[in-house]
Amino acid sequence: MFYQKFILVLIAGFLSLSLGAQSREPIVIQTQHTSLVLKAGKNGRLYQSYLGERLIDNADNGKLPQGQEAYITGGMEDQFQPAIRITHTDGNPSLELIYDGIQVLKPAPDISETVISLKDPKYNILVKLHYQAFIHDDVIKAWTEIENHEKGEVVLQDYASSMLNFNADEYWLTQFHGDWAAEMKMQVSKLTSGIKEIDSKLGTRAAMYQSPLFLLSLNKNADETTGEVIAGTLAWTGNFRFHFELDNNNALRVISGINPYASAYKLASGKTFTTPAFIFTYSAHGRGQASRNLHKWARTNAVLDGNGARLVLLNNWETTNMHFDEQKLVSMFSDVNKIGADLFLLDDGWFGNKYPRSSDNAGLGDWQPTQNKLPHGIGFLIKQAEKQGTKFGIWMEPEMVNPKSELYEKHPDWILKLPNRAENLYRNQLVLDLTNPKVNAFVFSTMNKLISDNPGLAFIKWDCNRLMSNTWSPYLRDKQSNLYVDYVLSLYDIFKRLRRKHPNLPMMLCSGGGARIDYEALKYFTEFWPSDDTDPLERVYMQWGYSLFYPSVAVASHVTSWGKQSLKFRTDIAMMGKLGYDIDVSKMTANEITFSKQAVDNYKRLSAVIWRGDLYRLASPYEENRAVLMYVDSLKSKAVLFNYNLNVRERELMNRIKLQGLDPQKHYVVKEINLMPGAQPILPGNGGTYSGDILMKLGLDLNGWHLKSLTSSVIEITAI
Ligand code: DGJ
Numbered sequence: 001m002f003y004q005k006f007i008l009v010l011i012a013g014f015l016s017l018s019l020g021a022q023s024r025e026p027i028v029i030q031t032q033h034t035s036l037v038l039k040a041g042k043n044g045r046l047y048q049s050y051l052g053e054r055l056i057d058n059a060d061n062g063k064l065p066q067g068q069e070a071y072i073t074g075g076m077e078d079q080f081q082p083a084i085r086i087t088h089t090d091g092n093p094s095l096e097l098i099y100d101g102i103q104v105l106k107p108a109p110d111i112s113e114t115v116i117s118l119k120d121p122k123y124n125i126l127v128k129l130h131y132q133a134f135i136h137d138d139v140i141k142a143w144t145e146i147e148n149h150e151k152g153e154v155v156l157q158d159y160a161s162s163m164l165n166f167n168a169d170e171y172w173l174t175q176f177h178g179d180w181a182a183e184m185k186m187q188v189s190k191l192t193s194g195i196k197e198i199d200s201k202l203g204t205r206a207a208m209y210q211s212p213l214f215l216l217s218l219n220k221n222a223d224e225t226t227g228e229v230i231a232g233t234l235a236w237t238g239n240f241r242f243h244f245e246l247d248n249n250n251a252l253r254v255i256s257g258i259n260p261y262a263s264a265y266k267l268a269s270g271k272t273f274t275t276p277a278f279i280f281t282y283s284a285h286g287r288g289q290a291s292r293n294l295h296k297w298a299r300t301n302a303v304l305d306g307n308g309a310r311l312v313l314l315n316n317w318e319t320t321n322m323h324f325d326e327q328k329l330v331s332m333f334s335d336v337n338k339i340g341a342d343l344f345l346l347d348d349g350w351f352g353n354k355y356p357r358s359s360d361n362a363g364l365g366d367w368q369p370t371q372n373k374l375p376h377g378i379g380f381l382i383k384q385a386e387k388q389g390t391k392f393g394i395w396m397e398p399e400m401v402n403p404k405s406e407l408y409e410k411h412p413d414w415i416l417k418l419p420n421r422a423e424n425l426y427r428n429q430l431v432l433d434l435t436n437p438k439v440n441a442f443v444f445s446t447m448n449k450l451i452s453d454n455p456g457l458a459f460i461k462w463d464c465n466r467l468m469s470n471t472w473s474p475y476l477r478d479k480q481s482n483l484y485v486d487y488v489l490s491l492y493d494i495f496k497r498l499r500r501k502h503p504n505l506p507m508m509l510c511s512g513g514g515a516r517i518d519y520e521a522l523k524y525f526t527e528f529w530p531s532d533d534t535d536p537l538e539r540v541y542m543q544w545g546y547s548l549f550y551p552s553v554a555v556a557s558h559v560t561s562w563g564k565q566s567l568k569f570r571t572d573i574a575m576m577g578k579l580g581y582d583i584d585v586s587k588m589t590a591n592e593i594t595f596s597k598q599a600v601d602n603y604k605r606l607s608a609v610i611w612r613g614d615l616y617r618l619a620s621p622y623e624e625n626r627a628v629l630m631y632v633d634s635l636k637s638k639a640v641l642f643n644y645n646l647n648v649r650e651r652e653l654m655n656r657i658k659l660q661g662l663d664p665q666k667h668y669v670v671k672e673i674n675l676m677p678g679a680q681p682i683l684p685g686n687g688g689t690y691s692g693d694i695l696m697k698l699g700l701d702l703n704g705w706h707l708k709s710l711t712s713s714v715i716e717i718t719a720i
Contacts, residue, residue: 026061027102029114029131030054031138034282036131037061038070038116040099046070046118046129048165052228053284068165068251071118071129071144073097074158081195081245083160083255084144088123089152089269096120097127110135124149132277137297141235143277148267156265160257161234162278168218168228171252173244176211176545181533183514184211184545186622188221191246199241199259203468203484204399204431208515212240213549215287216254224288224617225660231283231290232256233549235302235520236276238488239263262471264481279519287548288660292614295551299612302519303554304499304507304526307612310553311342311391311459311506312600315582318534318560322349322358325373329381335585336390338593340600343391343459346381350374350394355404360465361428364400365407367446382456393459393506396450398443399491400429400466413474414439416483424470427512431468434490435483436475444494451502460505461529465512495524508556514542517550527556527578534582535563536573537710540627540644543577544620547629553611558582559596565710567592568676569644571599572712575610575674576629576642579603595676602673606640606716609633613640616660621646626654628702630717632661636692639668639717643702648709658699659717662692666719670700674714682706682713689720 026049029036037050049064072078074085075094086095097118105113111134118127126147133140142162148154171191175198176184189196198214200206213233215222222229232254234240239259246252256278267273281297283289299306314336320328329346336344352363356370363370369377378394385392401408401415403423408415408430416431417423423430432439451457473483509521510529517528528550531542539557546555557577559570561584574580579600588596603610613631618641621627625648630641639662648654662668669689672681684704695717702713 026064027114027116028058028061029112029133029140031133031135031140033138033284034140035061036140037064039064039066041066044098046097046099046116051164051166052282068253070165071097071127071160071163072253080247080253081243081255082158083163083257084127084146085157086125086146087155087157087264088125089150089154092123093157095123095125100126107132110137125154134297134301137281137300138283138293139279139281139297141277141279144275146267146273146275148269148271148273151269153266153268156267156273158257158260159265159273159275160255161275162256162280164230164254164280166216166218166252166254167250168252169250170219171244171246172217172221174215174217174221176213177209178211178514179209180513180515181531182538183531183533184542186541186545190221191244191252193246193248193250196244197241199261200239201259201261202515203239203471203487204464205467205511205515206238206240207517208467208511212236212242212518214242215290215548216244222283222286224620225286227286229283229287229290230280231287231294231549232278232280233294233519234276234278235518236488237491237516237518237521239484258485262481263484265485266479266482276520288616291548291617294549295615298519298522299551299553303522303551304524305504306551306553308526309607310527310578310611312340312603313343313345313393313459313556313558313580314339314341314585315345315347315461315558315580317347317395318562318582319584320349324349326375326381329374330384332585333385333388333390336385337388338585339581339596340604341390341581343393344385345393345395345459345461347395347461348397348463350378352405354406355402360402362402362404364397364402364429365405365432367396367398367450378450378454378457382454386456391458392456393461394450394457395461395463396447397463397465398446399432399434399464401432402429404428414442416468416471416473418470418472421470426466426469429466431466433473433475434494435473435486439475440490440494444497447494447498448501451498451505458506459508461508461510462525463510463512464516467515492520495521499524514546517546522554525554527554529556530577533562534558534560534570536565536570537563537646539573540621540646543573544617544622544627544629547576547615547617551611552577552615552631554578556580566676567595568674568679569710569712571596572642572674572714573644575599575603575714578611591677595674599674602714602716606638609638609640613638614661618657618660624654625649625652628657630659630661636661636663636666637719641715641717643713643715645703645707645709645711648707652707654703654707656699656701658697659692659695662695662717663719664691664693664696666692668692668695668717668719670695671716671718672713673716682711683715692719
């Protein structure tokens with residue numbers, strides 16, 4: 001039976017390949033609402049004929065103009081930026097790619113994968129363009145395989161994941177930039193002729209200045225509900241590059257992939273290079289739909305346990321920094337219960353003996369608990385936490401080392417550093433050379449041992465506090481230009497092996513705030529830390545930005561003491577994401593504890609809607625002195641609306657807000673929740689019942705006479 005099946009698959013594969021090689025039929029990659037149509041031209045090259053709203057009549061796919069070449073090669077007649085450029089074994093720097101067949105696979109009922117093979121007629125290089133269409137999520141994942149069948153090594157100079165072509169009147173780019181404590185700042189600009197690039201050369205903490213994602217609006221700058229827009233992101237935890245080139249015909253090419261900067265990749269004979277995936281969604285109805293597509297797709301296909309539950313954490317970083325001991329920690333465990341949270345997260349500062357970690361200048365690399373701080377070790381802390389009904393989690397930064405550490409003393413050759421140059425410290429630390437298999441084994445076994453030796457451990461925060469500089473691997477010798485890529489591949493190898501052993505342990509992806517967030521890393525992580533800046537006013541903008549691409553279940557949002565706003569304001573803002581705390585509970589008043597406990601109860605009651613509901617952004621903080629958004633469950637029976645008034649002017653007028661995503665036929669009770677003990681709601685007509693129709697056509701006045709700066713409300717909307 002198995003053999004029969006195997007032979008059938010082989011025959012099918014062969015048939016499709018041989019038929020495809022002769023065929024000039026359109027290659028249609030489509031989701032529920034999107035079509036991407038490619039076609040081999042008479043000259044054998046591959047062209048992109050169409051990308052946009054799904055064409056209803058299949059016959060129309062055959063009537064499309066040829067379009068632009070789909071995956072431009074370097075060294076031939078095209079003078080714009082190529083998607084791929086190779087130096088062959090004999091030194092020839094050109095590549096020609098001719099259509100060689102197509103295979104259509106069905107990896108899952110809702111996914112169809114088209115693989116287009118392209119071949120150089122003279123050199124033994126095979127390129128396979130993969131397009132995975134997630135039909136109901138309207139998401140396409142594109143990546144490339146480059147096979148070297150030449151006799152010797154070739155050098156990949158450019159190796160894009162994807163190239164897309166557009167023909168519109170105008171192109172508007174939305175990008176996200178930042179720095180430590182200032183992540184995810186949104187910037188919109190109209191593309192002008194020539195080149196615009198968004199990239200990173202930072203290596204490990206790769207997304208510190210630019211995030212690996214963008215929105216591209218066609219013809220006009222799309223808003224939440226109107227306009228054509230592509231939301232794209234690269235699933236790569238390292239240097240990335242998005243290259244936008246507007247040519248002489250006002251056509252735009254978008255090339256996405258690993259940044260080839262200092263990364264001409266040496267590919268041995270017989271080897272295949274697989275690029276990371278470029279993930280994109282197209283919406284003809286504005287950004288809101290694009291985000292909902294990505295959220296839905298990511299929960300099932302990209303974020304680990306994306307449809308599962310999450311724990312409410314109490315972290316100690318903001319309260320104790322590295323200054324704690326066993327007694328202090330044990331005394332804090334009861335705080336978790338006081339506010340109704342689930343887990344105590346012990347942050348940085350618990351390890352190192354010869355060089356104890358009492359500040360950031362020592363200890364990284366020596367992952368043993370500091371004897372005089374934690375004499376009974378981690379297991380004891382886990383037990384003490386459990387005794388108090390709390391789970392326990394821990395912080396790690398396993399890719400790094402302080403020169404003041406036993407690890408550094410033992411293995412000075414395990415560190416990335418240039419010969420003949422001084423060490424370049426950043427936060428007093430250096431990056432371990434993950435390209436070295438011994439270092440890979442050390443990082444894996446450190447993590448694996450910590451988790452295996454402590455079966456009660458319920459959470460890991462994986463941090464990465466520096467970028468690469470002075471970048472040189474003592475291990476790679478004459479393959480230095482493979483370093484940036486091989487580092488990331490080694491990191492994935494560690495993640496993969498850890499997940500095989502510990503598939504369900506919740507882990508937070510952190511990088512000195514939010515400098516390492518992408519959909520490849522998130523396959524192994526349940527949430528990410530968006531920023532060390534938890535001032536709620538700043539978080540409104542950041543979380544707004546992240547919400548464009550990432551589902552709320554993954555966006556860790558903590559209530560802390562940053563900012564001078566009320567605890568209610570801070571809590572309401574954290575509740576739009578994955579709620580947690582990093583606050584000194586012992587300094588909270590009785591009212592604040594009562595409020596927090598109630599807020600956590602509300603959050604847990606509504607978390608299914610917040611995590612898995614459809615997000616509608618109703619008023620943008622970039623356009624108004626407020627931010628309003630809501631989540632609606634799939635049955636349209638429950639919704640939660642978050643209303644944040646920012647720095648409002650005296651007697652500023654705020655329009656009613658038209659709700660979205662409700663059922664016009666249903667009736668809903670609209671009730672403000674999350675009130676401080678004794679406080680009055682600010683929602684006029686609180687507790688009233690309205691039809692979904694009127695809530696969406698006339699909307700709600702959210703503040704009435706109560707409008708004030710830095711106030712907020714959370715509104716529960718329940719169908720009756
Ligand atoms: C940076 C993280 O973003 C913080 O939350 C904290 O874990 C520190 N590192 C600890 O060094």
